[in-house]
Amino acid sequence: MEFLFGARRGQKTFKPKKSIPEGTHRYDLLRHASATLGSGADLREAVQLPDGEDLNEWVAVHIVDFFNQISMLYGTITEFCTSQRCPLMSAGPKYEYHWADGQTVKKPIKCSAPQYIDYLMTWVQQQLDDEAMFPSKIGVPFPKNFLTNAKTILKRLFRVYAHIYHQHLRDVIALEEEAHLNTSFKHFTFFIQEFNLVEKKELVPLQELIDELNNRASKAAIR
Amino acid sequence: ELYISNRPRWSAKAYQLYMTLRLENILKYCEERRHRRLLLEQELDKSDFDEERRQLFRQALNHHESRHLRWKRSRKMGTKDFDKV
Numbered sequence: 106m107e108f109l110f111g112a113r114r115g116q117k118t119f120k121p122k123k124s125i126p127e128g129t130h131r132y133d134l135l136r137h138a139s140a141t142l143g144s145g146a147d148l149r150e151a152v153q154l155p156d157g158e159d160l161n162e163w164v165a166v167h168i169v170d171f172f173n174q175i176s177m178l179y180g181t182i183t184e185f186c187t188s189q190r191c192p193l194m195s196a197g198p199k200y201e202y203h204w205a206d207g208q209t210v211k212k213p214i215k216c217s218a219p220q221y222i223d224y225l226m227t228w229v230q231q232q233l234d235d236e237a238m239f240p241s242k243i244g245v246p247f248p249k250n251f252l253t254n255a256k257t258i259l260k261r262l263f264r265v266y267a268h269i270y271h272q273h274l275r276d277v278i279a280l281e282e283e284a285h286l287n288t289s290f291k292h293f294t295f296f297i298q299e300f301n302l303v304e305k306k307e308l309v310p311l312q313e314l315i316d317e318l319n320n321r322a323s324k325a326a327i328r
Numbered sequence: 329e330l331y332i333s334n335r336p337r338w339s340a341k342a343y344q345l346y347m348t349l350r351l352e353n354i355l356k357y358c359e360e361r362r363h364r365r366l367l368l369e370q371e372l373d374k375s376d377f378d379e380e381r382r383q384l385f386r387q388a389l390n391h392h393e394s395r396h397l398r399w400k401r402s403r404k405m406g407t408k409d410f411d412k413v
């Protein structure tokens with residue numbers, strides 16, 4: 106059961122580079138990456154496509170899973186993510202997202218983070234409920250454009266993680282759920298990396314954290 | 329005008345429990361699926377089936393696994409399976 110309850114919170118495994126000053130957000134982000142549930146190596150293996158499995162089916166089941174994980178995570182911090190505190194959907198000072206779904210909203214609109222996340226999660230839910238895109242009946246094939254659409258969904262879901270890490274890490278730590286967030290994000294990261302589902306440029310807001318999680322998983326695999 | 333998300337709210341405890349169980353189930357699924365494949369291969373090794381027949385058995389197991397994934401997904405198990413705290 107150690108993997109379940111062995112959250113490594115408090116272990117001093119973070120050795121900051123001299124260039125990351127203590128007390129900065131970057132420092133916090135990397136220091137708290139050490140808090141995870143279980144070992145990274147296991148999750149890396151768990152996301153691999155099982156022998157003989159259909160890639161679309163594998164991607165679909167993971168998207169539903171990530172949607173649920175993110176939905177629940179965001180549901181714990183809605184009181185902190187208000188239009189007053191988060192007037193823009195951002196991921197740190199350098200990245201700002203404007204909402205457009207390409208269908209009902211074609212021209213990107215500047216909105217607050219909670220508004221953006223509501224748009225985003227509602228849009229993903231609509232995709233998941235679309236029988237033509239995510240067939241639920243046995244034997245019904247996925248559409249030809251399934252993977253393209255899946256990539257868009259994952260790209261957008263990443264933005265919720267990016268916003269939470271950059272704007273709400275302190276709230277997450279106060280709620281003592283950083284190990285759970287890191288585990289969820291690690292699962293997401295390993296999955297998108299395994300099948301190259303999100304472009305590298307989209308991941309830039311959390312690149313340092315992703316590198317850190319990858320490093321830790323590689324070290325855990327060697328041990 | 330103050331905007332607060334209309335997404336369902338969850339307590340940190342519910343999320344912590346959810347993620348802990350999710351991780352446990354993800355790893356368990358991976359292990360069990362590998363085990364089922366291993367069992368099939370062991371049974372096939374004991375048999376005198378030719379390669380064509382063995383492939384049919386492997387395909388049958390793959391179909392079964394795939395159908396199970398779709399069933400799990402369409403059940404959309406997730407936040408709805410929890411009571412709000």
Ligand SMILES: [Zn+2]
Pocket residue numbers: 185186187190191218219268272273
């Ligand atoms: Zn926010």
